[in-house]
Amino acid sequence: MKSTIKEVAKEAGVSISTVSRVINGRDRVSKSTLNKVQQAIEKLHFHPDHVARTMINKKTQTIGLIVPQLSNEFWSLMSEVIQDELWSNGYITLICSTDNSDKENAYLRMYIDRRVDGIIYCASQEDPTGMQDQMEMLKQSGIPLVTLDKSAPGVSSVVGDHLLGSLNAVEHLIGRGYRQIAYIGGPAVSIEREFGYRKALMMHGLNANEAIIHLVKGQSFADGYGALKAVLASGESFDALFCGNDLMAFGAIKAMEEAGMSVPDDVAVVGYDDIFSASLFKPALTTVRQPIADIGKELVSLLIQSMEQDTDGRSARKIIVPTELIVRESSGALKNEMSLL
Amino acid sequence: MKSTIKEVAKEAGVSISTVSRVINGRDRVSKSTLNKVQQAIEKLHFHPDHVARTMINKKTQTIGLIVPQLSNEFWSLMSEVIQDELWSNGYITLICSTDNSDKENAYLRMYIDRRVDGIIYCASQEDPTGMQDQMEMLKQSGIPLVTLDKSAPGVSSVVGDHLLGSLNAVEHLIGRGYRQIAYIGGPAVSIEREFGYRKALMMHGLNANEAIIHLVKGQSFADGYGALKAVLASGESFDALFCGNDLMAFGAIKAMEEAGMSVPDDVAVVGYDDIFSASLFKPALTTVRQPIADIGKELVSLLIQSMEQDTDGRSARKIIVPTELIVRESSGALKNEMSLL
DNA sequence: AAAAGATGTAAAAACGTTTTGATTTTGCGA
DNA sequence: TCGCAAAATCAAAACGTTTTTACATCTTTT
Structure with missing residues (x-):
């Protein structure tokens, strides 16, 4: 069923090494033997065994x-x-x-x-x-x-560039007049994104120490949902939310809607990643695109x-x-007339 | 850097086969040699090479x-x-x-x-x-x-069970009073789903011959979008739409919204698969769940x-x-008082 | 016409394991 | 102490390739 180079060699009446050279085109082979070997290969449906090859050439x-x-x-x-x-x-x-x-x-x-x-x-x-x-x-x-x-x-x-990406995202919210910006995130890169968030707050004279930050174990929809529930339970008020990624944003928005809050009217939301669903979502999600x-x-x-x-x-x-801020509906319009600039 | 069984054998002062037996627990080995070998393995950070193993045991x-x-x-x-x-x-x-x-x-x-x-x-x-x-x-x-x-x-x-899944989906639409039900699908399983669609129409006395069916090359969002554009271009009117999968449904809904149509008010939509986004989508998508x-x-x-x-x-x-019909918002409410039963 | 160089091919070593006989060592009763 | 089965170990073959080395044969060159 499975033929080997040895069988091909016998079939063609040549040595194993000759067959090998035909397969790999390594060395010169005379026209006639080339033909014989190729026919034998064809006839036996021979395909070199990749595992055996690996033994030799280490790749x-x-x-x-x-x-x-x-x-x-x-x-x-x-x-x-x-x-x-x-x-x-x-x-x-x-x-x-x-x-x-x-x-x-x-x-x-x-x-x-x-x-x-x-x-x-x-x-x-x-x-x-x-x-x-x-x-x-x-x-x-x-x-x-x-x-x-x-x-x-x-x-x-x-x-x-999580730092800059987050910075831009939060500055966008600040630029639109939001002042009480919360952050929810997961592990790994969310930490860096949190830095960008903090930095943006500080750069615009907002107190990063009393920022509303909630970190959870995962990065999924359910994690975002849970994180926002926790924020709500804490009783702190906020008018905007920056999320560690889009999926968490979706979960958070779900939680807010269940609590009777409207996005972006009550709370503006920005996500991270720009996964395909972000544009499909309603409200279409403002987010930081990663290429x-x-x-x-x-x-x-x-x-x-x-x-x-x-x-x-x-x-x-x-x-x-680098990242790119994609502005859609979820971050709302200007909250008041005063732009920061 | 990478140690072999041979080196382990030398280190432990035993033969290669003994080391092999220790590794695989195949045969009996005396307590003392077992220790020697295990220590050698430990010391050399030896891990059996999977490729070489494959050569022998064919797995x-x-x-x-x-x-x-x-x-x-x-x-x-x-x-x-x-x-x-x-x-x-x-x-x-x-x-x-x-x-x-x-x-x-x-x-x-x-x-x-x-x-x-x-x-x-x-x-x-x-x-x-x-x-x-x-x-x-x-x-x-x-x-x-x-x-x-x-x-x-x-x-x-x-x-x-694409046939039954589709059948149920379309019957659901019929049960709600929709009569002009269009279908868009892609290759492969979409064909079978089309059968279910046709069968449902026939079973309820609707003319499957003048059904509105549009098939496209792929199964993606873009394909659904394109398919619906084509249906619209054909000028045929419809009050419900069954789609080859959820992603296509999303695309189709996008196209309808762009054309000023509302789902489910103007057109009821049912998808297939019940991917996670289906529940997130607005309107939440009625669909056939595949486990x-x-x-x-x-x-x-x-x-x-x-x-x-x-x-x-x-x-x-x-x-x-088997599949399960998940009824959500996109298939609307009863279109008129008369249920088909 | 003999030495030197190409050219084509074959035999054998290598890759790192597992497995199979063969061989040594051990234990124990006579 | 000897003999012998059982237990432990070893050396070698095998897996299917590639690559290196060596050996013919056939052309050239001097």
Whole structure:
């Protein structure tokens, strides 16, 4: 059923090495033997075994990808872009979704044992101590690594400009006259986004110390919903809300509507990411766009560079991708006549 | 940097085979050698090379998954469920998104060459002639295969009950008094859904021959938008719309709103799949729920069965999963007093 | 016409495991 | 102390390729 190079050699009446050279076009082969071999290959439906090949040339042509949650619109698009881009470059993609669980280590271990040629790692947690072990493991394995939104010494990374993105978003709200701006976020990048939020408040003379901030475990719709419930329960009043991502914004808006509040009339809302649903949502969500396709391509290109030069991670690069504020309905109109400017 | 079993053997002062037995717990090893070997393994950070293992025992512990479009909410959730379920069973997942292009063959070829232990194939096209070649290739390779929404002789499959699902959906519209029900759909399963649509019309004495049906190439938001534009351009009037999936429904609704039509007041809409966004959408979308998690688990369980018995596909099974109509706002209220019953 | 250089092909080593016989060591009753 | 089964270990073959080395054969050159 499954033929080997040996059988092809016998069929063609030549040696194994000759067949190998025909397959790989490595060396010169005479016209007549070329024909014989090609016919034998055709006849036996021979396809070189990739596993055996890997044994020799140490290349699996496989990349391991780790994302926090594949079912999340942001990550599924990111994964699609990455898979597609890798395929164009001759690689196939192993995808694992950590789903906020502690599978990351096991996934990485598995990737290493399988000798993937490279790893694209979108960490879900900003946990520096936990990361240490994993990074050590990866470094020891010598497998090229590229991370998203996560920096480590010696590894290339692509990071969104969360600080500036958030800053712009919050300034937008301030510019429209909102003064009591709350923030809800999850783990990881949400921390950086919180910085941008705080900075914007401070830059415009608002007291960041008494800002309304609520952080939760995840980044999903349910997390946003829960976060806003918690804010409401605290009894603090606010006229605008900045969210760690779009999905959380959707959840928060749901919670507000259930509480009889209207967006943007009672509360203006800004999200982050600009996933496709953001434009579909009603009210259409004002949000900070992250260029997902660009990020994915950048990640792949960076990884391929790392793999080619193989300079032991000495020349790690860090690419910062800019964001763009997309203004839609959810952030309302000017709240009063006075613009800040 | 990367240690081998040979080095471990030398370090522990035993033979390679002894180390192997320790690793796999295959045979009895004396307490003292066990300790020596374990310490050596520890010291050298040894992890057995999965590729070399594969050479021997012919198992990659890897499954190849093919989905039409990973960035589509339906497929990303499906992929997540499948990956997770496979991981629980000791398998890792290669994911490829065909994106309506002709990469399917290349993907399959790649999977076969890599000796994946099994393939889960969610075909994007209902093209029977094109499928022939691929199925032949797969059969020759002897790799266990499970398909979704696609039947082929000798292969196990999970199929949604599209006929009944659509039938119920359309009957729901009819029951509410709508009479001019249009249908828009894409390729593949949309065909079966069209049958259900037609059947419902006929069962209730509506003329299926002059039904308004518009089919397009894809299944995305843009496709739904385009399809509805085309329907509008045709000038035919309708008071309800059944869509091949939720995403298309969203697109269609967008197009209708742009044309000044209101949903559900002017036109009632029903989608298919019940992706997460369907409940978020405004108006909340009435739709036919497919139990994605169940389907994914069923696919995995079926595949694992195929792999274990390895009976050459003789005992192919076909599982039909039922759907559930989820009634929300988009299908409006009773259009007039007369219910059909 | 012999030495030197191309050219085409074959044999064998290597990749890192598992598995199979074969061989050594151990334990224990006679 | 000897013998022998059982237990523990080892050496070698196998998995299916690629690559290196070596050996013929056939052209050139001197």
